[in-house]
Structure formats: structure tokens, C-alpha cells
Amino acid sequence: MRLADTITVTIAGEAIELRPSLACAIRLERRPGSFQQLTRDIMDGNLTAAVEVIQDHTDLDFLPNRILEQLDTLKAPLLRYVMACAGVDPDDAPKAAPKGKPAKSVPFRDHLQDLYKKATGWLGWSPEVALDATPAEIVLAYEGRLDMLKAIYGGGKDQPTDDRPLEEKFRSVFNTYGTVKEAA
Template structure:
């Protein structure tokens, strides 16, 4: 199950800035060259340009580059990575395949996944386009789950999850897609 995104706050020159991982920004990041994986790579490499690109979406700060350099890029790396991962709508790792089995589902480009979330928000949930674009991917998925539960309570239905019009991409496949360019691999913890 998706979890609502925690508030992601960064401090630039003593000013706290909340980075809200809304669908609007997820669509914009997906369309940029390199998409999510490219942006993550730039953040990990300490790119001032990538850092400014994210923060400018959320605050208008004069002389942003200078203030970030005064603050230090390393302090911003962890919250920016969490922000980009929240934009993808990824669940927490412990929720993925507890039984160790490989998830069933087909691969889907992030552009289709994000447009599917938009369709859920404006179609299934009846939200305005503005409300849908301002919601986080996790909020859209949880609201959809709530709507489906309500409809099942009213009209009856099965408890299987086969009727969900959400992404068929497993969490492992999402991580592989995002982190594939880094050459990383998933390591399971030993109990």
C-alpha cells in the first residue's frame, strides 16, 4: 500500500522550504532529459543545476546558487533524493513482496504511469485537474483505494486486487528502472 509522503523540508540560508512531491512536478521531471534516473544521478554527483531546478519549483529565492553553495550541497542530497523517489510514487521497501516472490505485472513507462494517475484523479475520483496535479502520487493511490473500498461496501465485490487500474509495475521493477543507470542492485537483508 502506498504511504502518504512525509514533508520534505530543506533549509537554504536559514529559510525552510517544503518540497511537495506533487503529480505536477513528477510529470515535469519525467519529461526532462534523463527523466528520474538522470535527475537522481545529477543529485548524487552534486549538481548545482539539478539542485536549483528542484528548489526553484517550490520557492523564489534571490541568488539561490550562492545560498546553496554557502549551505553546502551535501546537506541537500538526502532530502532531494527522497523528493525524487516520492515523485515516482514508490512505496516503502518493506511493503514490497514480503514472501520473496516475483511480482506479476507488465513493464510500463513512467509517462504512462503518471498519466494513469492523472486519469484516476480526474476520472475515478472526480477531482479537478488542478487538485489532481497538486496531489502527490501516494495521495492519488490512497484516495483511489478508498474510493474502491467505498464502492465495494455499497455495491459489493471481491477483495482481490485485480480490478485496480493502477500501475502493474512491481516495486522491484520501479527501483530497477530508476536506479538501473547507476549499476546498483537490490540486496536483501538477512534475518
């Protein structure tokens, strides 16, 4: 999954960075038809859809008029943005679904709520930080937390049993980060 992938569009000579934050994804998901309809609308050159995507990222006056002038050139970056809001990386698509077992379909609303739960619950981020993060950032941070917990407590079917005391497991994990325990 891409991290910090910048999506920039130029409108009326102004470069606008489109950051696919969780808050923007939730707002766009609430649109009638969710991401599926939004994707269709962008591909059809729908001005309203383009404005809805861009409006949170700029304060340009007369935004619809300015977007209309270059609607066709905005399709590709807007589609990349919607995919990033949905947590989809087109480069990961071939390896996303495991062979032999179809993936369970989850509504985008549930997927986005799950990301929020992971960010605020598992990762301990404030609601503001969670909503400002991109889905890719949340997923990677969550995977990192799981890796840390597995390194400390063990886990997984194929994991060899680690009989070391818990204190030694913590020490080995935190030593990789250069953490030093100070004597009191």
C-alpha cells in the first residue's frame, strides 16, 4: 500500500494537493451511491462529483466554473483520489485476494468505520489525528502494531514458540529502536 502518495491537480494556475484523509472518505461515502456512484460520475465527467472531491482542499472562488474548464484532465487524478479514500492501491490489486478463497464483501461504510476503530482503539490516536490520516496510513500503522504485539507475545499458527520471559521479549523489541532503560 502506498504511503504519502501525493495527488496534485492544477486549477486556474493553482496547484491543489488532494489528501485522501479518512474524514474526506467518510464524507464522500455518505454521498448517494457511495464510492461506486462517485467513480461512475467522475468517469462520466460529472461536474458536481469533481467539485465534491476538490472542495475540501481549496478555497478558490468560483470553483465549479474553474473545474469545468478542465474537467477531462481531472478524471485520472480524481479517480486515484477516490481509490485512495477507499483504501485501494491499484498496484496491490493483483496480490490483494488470496487464491482459492473469495474475499468477503464489506460495505465501504463498515470498512471506514473499522479503520476509525483501529486508529482510535488499537493505535490510541485522537479522533482528530485518526480523521486526518489516510486509509493507507491507518492500515500500515495497524499492521505495525500487530507486528509489535506478535514479536512481544508471539502469535500465528506458524510461529515458533518463544519461551523467553516477557521482560526479555520487550527488551529485544525495544532494543531494535535504540531504547535504553535508565537506572533509577
